[in-house]
Amino acid sequence: MSQKFTRRDFSKLFIAGAAGSTLGVFGGATPLLANQKRVVVIGGGFGGASAAKYIRKLDSSISVTLVEPAATFYTCPFSNWVMGGLKEINDIAQTYDVLKSAYGVEVIHDEAVEIDAANHSVKLKGGKELKYDRLVASPGIDFNYDAIEGYSEAAANSQMPHGYKAGPQTELLTKQLQEMKDGDNVVICPPGNPFRCPPGPYERASLIANYLKKNKPGSKVIILDAKEKFSKQGLFTKGWKKLYPGLIDWRAGSAGGKVTAVDPSAMTVQTSSGAVKGGVVNVIPPQRAGKIAAEAGLTDASGWCPVNPITFESTIHPGIHVIGDACIAGAMPKSGFAASSQGKVTAASIVRLLQGKVPAPPSLVNTCYSLVGPGYGISVAAVYKLTSDGIVSIKGAGGLTPMDADDDQLSEEATYARGWYNNVAQDIWG
Ligand SMILES: Cc1cc2nc3c(=O)[nH]c(=O)nc-3n(C[C@H](O)[C@H](O)[C@H](O)COP(=O)(O)OP(=O)(O)OC[C@H]3O[C@@H](n4cnc5c(N)ncnc54)[C@H](O)[C@@H]3O)c2cc1C
Known part of the structure; x- marks a missing residue:
């Protein structure tokens, strides 16, 4: 996953960024002004919606179409x-009304099925073809179901949901938890690194334990982990001991946690x-960049997309910017806040490129809250900054x-988590 740069590569990145702008010939249904620059964005999640909004905020002369x-x-x-x-x-529902009405983003509810990188165009499932000067792809993740024998997309949609794309599977998991017999256990199986939201499975275990404690006191959570350690482990473990003693049983990969x-x-x-039975089984399979990225040849052997940082x-197809979970972003985790930060940095770069200017080196940020309990x-x-080792976190700046945080601090963190969500959602879709 890590990309090493020599000093020469590093300075060349600036030049490549500036020189890579290729202008397309526009067509399609949306009338464009003569010489108007056009950006197409694939994916209206954290990365894509941020990029679309911020391009329009920075330069409203650029036409932005979000698919x-x-x-x-x-x-x-x-x-x-x-x-929980x-x-x-x-x-947790967000819409595109404000992006359309307040920022003039054209939103097309369709799926991109083909990217023609040479001709700067995207084909949509509904038959439309969109031309672009610059394309932003933020398609999120796809799942490698085959990595676990017996698992499949069909199983994920019915018996063993991953709940790692929010929506119907969130509701299915919630329903399964509610209908589970008291005394049955909830089994959560997180994948190895890298994957979307490294603390996600452990926050999930916490909030399910909170639910079980109140509603099904005979049940517990078993985490069968592919890994030896996990994100914010010390903090989660401390919270589990305090709030849910004996209720969360985490097993490392080498201690029988690895699911085959x-x-x-x-x-x-x-x-x-051996075999472990669950009343609810939440299998989170290994991941890779969203399907369209792989189909467009934007991924490398790791399954993720290498990019100019x-x-x-x-770095494979000039003119296409890949952001969010799908890209390889050095030390940055695959989080919504990181995807949004990358969306803004990319928006600024694209605007500069389309104005014939050289993009500035980025400053990137991530903040991530997890709830261990309702007031905890x-x-x-x-x-993060860019060095010859790629994107690295700045020591001391975070x-x-x-x-040793006390109860008041932990309770404040829970309040800040709620504020974090409202602010981020407002910033991206509001
Ligand atoms: C349980 C859980 C909890 C999490 N909690 C947090 C948290 O507290 N904080 C945080 O920062 N992050 C959190 N995350 C991580 C966060 O959700 C992701 O990192 C973030 O969504 C990545 O943004 P993205 O733009 O890459 O992908 P997404 O937000 O998933 O957006 C991708 C979009 O692309 C669309 N798309 C895909 N293919 C196509 C196509 N071919 N054509 C058109 N559109 C397409 C999809 O429909 C989707 O809307 C959590 C994740 C999970 C699973």
Whole structure:
């Protein structure tokens, strides 16, 4: 996943970014002014919606078309809160009305099925073809179902949901939890790195434990992990001991946590130390960049998209910027806040490129809150810069909830988590 740059490569990145602008010939249904520059954005999630909005904010002369199949986008952030009964599904619903009305983004609810990088065009499932000067792809993730014997997309949609794209599977997992017999266990199977939202499975375990404690006191959560350690581990473990003693059983990969196969009809999970049965089984499979990125040849052997870290322009196909979970962004985690930060940096780069200017080196940010219990939050924040080692976090410019944080601080963190969501959603879609 890491990209090394020599000093020469590093300085060449600036020049490549500036020289890579290729102008297309426009066509299609939307009338454009003569010489008007056109950007197409694939994906209206955290990365894509941010890029679309900020390009228009920075230069309203640029036409921006956002392609997103869903009229309502359900955010993964706070989807664990829905499963834990602390939020409703409608609380995590976002729409594109403000992007359209206040920012003049053209939103097409369709799916991009083909990218012609040589001719700078995108074909949509509905038959439309969109020409672009610059394309932004933020398609999120796809799942590698084949990595786990017995698992499949069909099993994920019915018996063993991953709940790692918010929406119907969030509701299915919530329903399964509610209908589960008291005394049955919830089994969560997180994948190895890299994957979307590294603290996500552990926040989920926390909020499910909170639900079980109140509603099904005979049940517990078993985490069968592919990894040896996980994000914010010390903070989560401390919270679990305090709030849910004996309720969350985390097993590292080498301690029998690694899942090799599943049997959805029996609701069992096979590990190196035997079979584990669950009343609810949440299998989160290994991941890769969203399907359209792979089909367009934007991925490398890792399954993710290598990019120029200044402009997020693909190092494989010039003119296409890949942001969010799909791209390889050095030390940045695959988070919604990181995707949005990359969306803004990319917007600024694209505007400069289309104005014939050289993009400036980026400053990128991530903040991530997790809820361990309704009044118990934890967080991590980081600022990133570009060096010859790629995107690295700046030491001292960020932080983690201190291990010795007292109850008041932890309660404040939970309040800040709610504020984080409202601010981020407002910034991107509002
Ligand atoms: C349980 C959970 C909790 C999380 N909590 C947090 C959190 O608290 N904080 C945080 O920062 N992050 C969190 N995340 C991570 C966050 O959701 C992702 O990192 C973020 O959504 C990535 O943004 P993206 O733009 O790359 O992808 P997405 O936001 O998934 O957007 C991708 C969009 O592209 C669209 N798309 C895909 N293919 C096509 C195509 N061919 N044509 C058109 N459109 C297409 C999809 O419909 C989708 O709307 C969480 C994730 C999970 C699973």
